[in-house]
Amino acid sequence: MNNKFMEFLENMLLPVADKLNNNRYLSALRDGFMVALPLIIFGSIFVVIANFPFLDKMISEEAFTAYQNALGPASAATLSIMGLFVIIGIGYKLTEHYGGEAIYGGVVALSAFLILTPQVLEGVSGVIPTAILGAEGMFLGIFTAFIAAELYRFFVQKDWTIKMPAGVPGAVAKSFSALIPITLTLTVFLVVRIIFSYTPFDTVQNFIYTIIQEPLTALGSGLPATIIAVLLIQVFWFFGLHGQIIINSVFDPIWYALNDENLQAFQAGLELPNIVTKQFIDSFLVGMGGTGMTFAIIILIFMIGRSRQLKELGKLGAPAGIFNVNEPIIFGLPIVMNPLILIPWLVAPVVVTIITYFAMSTGLVPPPAGIIVPWTTPPILSGFLATGNAWQGAVLQAFNLLVVVIIWWPFLKILDKNYYETEKKGESKE
Known part of the structure; x- marks a missing residue:
């Protein structure tokens, strides 16, 4: 049975995966995020340390503020501006794919993005908002990196370069060789910026953010919109994109507003108006081991x-x-x-979203009370706190983990069997 299922998965999914792996843009996208990965992990570690659950209750407010301020630069210099590293990585990898000078592909992509980025903050010019350098500017950054690398390659292939005499050091010769292609590429982006300054959007950044955010916002805050958001998160992550950051940049304004409505109602002792809120996502989906509820996978691995x-x-x-x-x-x-693992990766979060939504809509479990629970709070405890210290929230999280374990069981068993057999073959050859 397992062998037949394995063959079915291979025949259905592997050809698609091969095509995706061989696509130069998706490969550059994936590899670009891999370039940023060490920085992302570094920032993530210190976010966990800086937001250790209930530390603010154990020490004074002044000490906690000083503690977070001391550790804050770790994430501010990595996670908060991760878009910059990804852009450099994409431009570098795509130019490398074409056999060009990869480092120039990376820096021209970064410079093109900065040209398109608003450089005014609260009336002060020459200041770039850091939010735009992170998740908010990710879409524009990805598109810009692709286009900048392609333009740079186009101008290089046209041989519009300055050729230095043979005796000139290699680094100097390469720098002059890249001068004209980089100048022409960045000029294109400068013209685009000027054109958009005469539109209602004012900047390309605002245009991209608006055309992506507004249609998604119009979907509303019900179950269908939540399922779409969850699926997009999973799909982005499957291709190496940080789905949570990308989708949160669009949906967070909606989810936080709904969260605040619930908090006001909870404090006033009124019926909670919303089911889907920021804590619905953070506690009952992400709050069970991270995106995809991977704590269930860890449990299954030990089993x-x-x-x-x-x-x-x-x-x-x-x-x-x-x-x-x-x-x-x-x-x-x-x-x-x-x-x-594509099937359980996509199916499990959707199933849990539906179970959680109906458990709350039918009154079996109270909706999130609007209390912001730190996302680093362990499962079970976070469900208890998010629902206003209701034991039903903890039970629902435990039930959802069981559901995810059941969905993943056959797929992880197949994966584990493959790894086990490969290891045995390696040992027999030795």
Whole structure:
């Protein structure tokens, strides 16, 4: 049965995965995020440390503020401006694919993005809002990196370059060779910026953000919109994009507003008006091991894992997974570009979203009370706190984890079997 299912998955998904892997733009996109990964993980670690649950209750307010201020630059210099690193990575990798000088592809992509980025903050010119350098500017950054790298390649292939004499050092010759292609590429983006300054959007950044955010906002805050958001998060992550950051940049204004309505009603002792809020997502989906509720995968690894690879992954991923940091699982299992786990990766969060929504809409479980629970709060505890200290919230999280374990069971068993057999073959050759 397992062999037949394995063959079915391979025949259906592997050809698609091969085509995606061979697509130069998706490869550059994936590799661009891999360039930023060490910085992202560094920032994530210090976010967990800086937001350790209930630390603010254990020490004075002044001490807690000083503690967070001391650790804040770690995430501010990495996670908050991760778009910059991704842009450089995409431009570098795409130019490298074409056999060009990759470093110039990276820097021209970054410079093009900065040209299109608003440089005014609250009336002060020459200041770039850091939010735009992160998730908010991610879409524009990706498009800009692709276009800038392609334009740079086009001008280089046209041989519109300055050629230096043979005796000139290589680094100097390459710098002059890139001068004209970079100048022409950045001029195109400067013209685009000037054109948009005469439109109602004022900047390309506002245009991109508006055309993406407004249609999604119009979907509303009901179950269909939430399922779409959850699916998009999962799909983005499958292709190596940080789906949570991308989708949150669009949906957070909606979810936080709904959250605030619930908090006001909760404090006034009134009926909670909304089911889907920021804490609905953070506590009952992301708050169970990270995106995709991967704490259930860790539990399953300890239950059925036979291969050394999965056993070691479980040991490495468990401590971080308890606090909803799941990069070890995302990239170690791996989940990115792994067609064998695509089905549970997409299905499990949708099923849990539907279960949670109907459990709350029918009154079995209170909706989120609007209390902002730190996203690093461990599962079960976060469900209890998010629902206003209701035990039903904790029970619902435990039930949802069980559901995810059941959905993942056959797929992880197949993956573990493959790893185990590969390890045995390696040992027999030795």
